Amino acid sequence: MQTPTLKDVYAARERVYRVVRPTPLMRHPLLAAETGLDVVVKHENHNPTGAFKVRGGLNLIGSLPADERRGVITATTGNHGQSIALACQRDGVPCTIVVPVGNNPEKNAAMRSLGAELIEFGRDFDEARERVEQLQHERGLRYVHSANEPLLIAGVATYALEIFEEMPDVDVILVPIGGGSGACGCTIVRTGLGSHAKVIGVQAARADAFTRSWRGSARVTGEKADTFAEGMATRVTFDLPFGILKQGLDDIVTLSDDELAEGVLLALRATHNLAEGAGAASLMAAMKLHGQLAGKKVACVMSGGNIDRATLARILSA
Numbered sequence: 001m002q003t004p005t006l007k008d009v010y011a012a013r014e015r016v017y018r019v020v021r022p023t024p025l026m027r028h029p030l031l032a033a034e035t036g037l038d039v040v041v042k043h044e045n046h047n048p049t050g051a052f053k054v055r056g057g058l059n060l061i062g063s064l065p066a067d068e069r070r071g072v073i074t075a076t077t078g079n080h081g082q083s084i085a086l087a088c089q090r091d092g093v094p095c096t097i098v099v100p101v102g103n104n105p106e107k108n109a110a111m112r113s114l115g116a117e118l119i120e121f122g123r124d125f126d127e128a129r130e131r132v133e134q135l136q137h138e139r140g141l142r143y144v145h146s147a148n149e150p151l152l153i154a155g156v157a158t159y160a161l162e163i164f165e166e167m168p169d170v171d172v173i174l175v176p177i178g179g180g181s182g183a184c185g186c187t188i189v190r191t192g193l194g195s196h197a198k199v200i201g202v203q204a205a206r207a208d209a210f211t212r213s214w215r216g217s218a219r220v221t222g223e224k225a226d227t228f229a230e231g232m233a234t235r236v237t238f239d240l241p242f243g244i245l246k247q248g249l250d251d252i253v254t255l256s257d258d259e260l261a262e263g264v265l266l267a268l269r270a271t272h273n274l275a276e277g278a279g280a281a282s283l284m285a286a287m288k289l290h291g292q293l294a295g296k297k298v299a300c301v302m303s304g305g306n307i308d309r310a311t312l313a314r315i316l317s318a
Contacts, residue, residue: 071096
């Protein structure tokens with residue numbers, strides 16, 4: 001697997017922009033007041049599937065050779081799956097998706113509505129992924145990994161291009177990390193453009209295998225990923241994004257589930273946007289890192305808005 005380059009990101013735009021338009025990079029006075037920072041929000045929650053992942057799916061599926069178009073299979077907790085399902089529907093490629101048992105029901109419904117065959121298996125994303133790796137051989141399908149795919153990373157990196165083109169003097173980008181494709185896109189574009197901006201990742205404290213691996217001398221596997229923020233709920237690191245981020249990421253911060261829930265409320269209160277746990281993580285990280293971010297131009301990536309009703313009701317009632 002080759003690391004995508006800035007050239008690959010520019011090439012991805014042609015396929016991505018057939019469906020997606022540049023998302024807003026917005027200033028919210030209430031958010032600035034609450035954080036005390038010069039902060040903008042990159043609204044990837046405004047994309048067709050409600051998340052940044054759609055960009056990667058459009059680029060990868062749009063690039064598939066004829067012999068791989070007989071069908072694809074992937075594992076997801078929702079946003080990646082919606083991305084692949086939408087792209088497959090547009091290109092007439094059969095799509096099979098494995099999700100964990102008890103996955104976000106509204107994300108499941110969205111994937112089915114896009115024509116995907118859905119299989120429920122395992123206690124979490126990583127067990128669903130392991131099932132995919134068995135089924136791909138049995139069914140002769142093209143396995144689309146949620147992170148170890150250069151074309152996926154190049155596709156999602158198009159949002160980073162939009163940030164730097166609109167705000168070339170940005171000092172810090174805060175971006176949630178699950179598999180790491182979004183953060184990879186930010187570091188690839190930052191480095192390719194010669195910017196000195198810092199890219200800081202945000203993880204759930206209860207799914208922090210990436211954080212411990214990045215900070216330590218060896219990659220680790222977590223025993224569980226017990227967080228409501230399913231976009232960050234992975235117990236492992238993946239070769240391609242980990243290699244990119246081990247070199248290119250500047251720092252990482254973890255948030256408790258209570259802090260992630262407060263982030264969802266902050267997004268509603270200060271931006272009037274519905275954000276899922278991962279999508280609101282960057283806003284809460286800005287609050288947590290207030291001291292070190294003071295005086296800097298900060299961009300927060302609101303990566304997705306696909307929170308289910310039950311989780312939202314629990315957060316609002318608490």
